[in-house]
Amino acid sequence: MNSKYENISKESLGLNNDTEGIIIVVDLDNTLVGDYFDIMNNSAENRTPIFNTKLVDLLKKAKEARRKGHVSAIFLLTNNSDTNFIQFVNLLLAEKGVNGYYEPIFDYIMSRNHKERQKNFNKTGILNMNPPKRLEDVAFMMREIGEFPANLEKRVYFIDDIPNHEIRNELRNPQQYIVITPPFTGQEEDKTDFTPLLNKLDFHKGGGRHRKRKTLRSNKYRIKRKSRKVCRK
Ligand SMILES: [Mg+2]
Numbered sequence: 251m252n253s254k255y256e257n258i259s260k261e262s263l264g265l266n267n268d269t270e271g272i273i274i275v276v277d278l279d280n281t282l283v284g285d286y287f288d289i290m291n292n293s294a295e296n297r298t299p300i301f302n303t304k305l306v307d308l309l310k311k312a313k314e315a316r317r318k319g320h321v322s323a324i325f326l327l328t329n330n331s332d333t334n335f336i337q338f339v340n341l342l343l344a345e346k347g348v349n350g351y352y353e354p355i356f357d358y359i360m361s362r363n364h365k366e367r368q369k370n371f372n373k374t375g376i377l378n379m380n381p382p383k384r385l386e387d388v389a390f391m392m393r394e395i396g397e398f399p400a401n402l403e404k405r406v407y408f409i410d411d412i413p414n415h416e417i418r419n420e421l422r423n424p425q426q427y428i429v430i431t432p433p434f435t436g437q438e439e440d441k442t443d444f445t446p447l448l449n450k451l452d453f454h455k456g457g458g459r460h461r462k463r464k465t466l467r468s469n470k471y472r473i474k475r476k477s478r479k480v481c482r483k
Contacts, residue, residue, distance in 0.1 A: 269400040271322030272450055274312050275388055275417075277410035277430075278328035281305065283339060284436030286330055299339055300436030305409070306343065308444055308451075309355050313345065315451050316357075322405065323357045325391050329380050331362040358391040366390045382416040383408075407447050 279286045284300035315321040330336060336359060344352040360367065367381040388406055389399035403422045408415070411433035418427045425446045434440050 269398055271320060271405065272312075272315075273323045273325070273388065273392070273402065273406045274309070274321065274447075275325045275327050275383075275406055275408045276305070276309065277383075277412070278326060278330050278336065278339065280411040280433040280435065281409060281430045282309075282326075282434075284434060286332070286335065288435070289335075299335075299342070301342075302430070302434045302440050304440045304442070304444070305430075305434075308448065309343070310345070311448070311451050313353075313355050321451070322397055323392060323395060324355055325388065326356045326359040327383055327387055327391075328360070329362040329383075333361060333363075336361055357395050360387055360391060383410070384416050385420040388417075407450075 276282055282302055282305055283289070284302075289297055289299055309324065312321050312324055316324060326336070326340075328336065340354050340356060340359065341352075343356075344354045347353040362379075362381060367387065368384065370381055385402050385406065388402055392399040392402070403420055406417070406421060407426050407428065408417050408421065409428045409430065411430040413427075413429045415427075421427055428442060428444065428447065430440060431442050432438055432440075
């Protein structure tokens with residue numbers, strides 16, 4: 251699906267040149283926080299979301315990598331439509347930046363009722379409760395934040411408790427679709443294996459673009475050594 255964007259010049263659109271960094275797309279309910287309806291059943295003063303701390307830690311790591319440029323974007327793509335609740339979660343996750351202002355973790359949030367989400371109507375004309383989650387939604391968010399939506403099928407890491415969103419078939423590598431196991435309710439520990447993504451984020455261990463540069467350098471070095479050998483002969 252990226253091919254339709256690839257022929258447009260980035261410069262003409264005034265977008266950034268970064269077409270390599272990782273893009274993290276996270277679901278909200280039963281992924282990042284416990285069940286929404288469970289939370290809403292509590293009395294008003296106890297409606298604090300239960301966070302999946304394992305995933306929150308990963309997102310904080312991703313945010314750090316975002317500051318350094320190894321991650322291009324962190325998005326929230328949810329089929330929840332309660333914008334007050336979503337903003338509450340967003341505020342609770344915000345971190346105090348170096349300038350003293352609070353910085354949200356998410357670069358952009360797309361909820362169920364966002365105007366760009368696909369509208370599905372069932373046979374009786376009722377709007378579908380669960381619009382698909384597509385690479386096209388990620389492309390929209392990328393353009394919104396001024397990033398070029400190239401190579402998305404290779405760059406997006408999608409995290410959701412539902413194993414069969416449309417985007418699953420659009421991603422290059424099965425490792426890029428991470429299913430929260432078991433779906434997070436706050437009752438049980440999240441047993442998801444985030445290792446492949448964590449390794450990508452940990453650029454000291456050779457993830458992300460750092461690794462690419464290192465490989466290029468070592469290749470160059472190898473070529474030099476080879477040519478030196480040739481000279482000696
Ligand atoms: Mg969910």
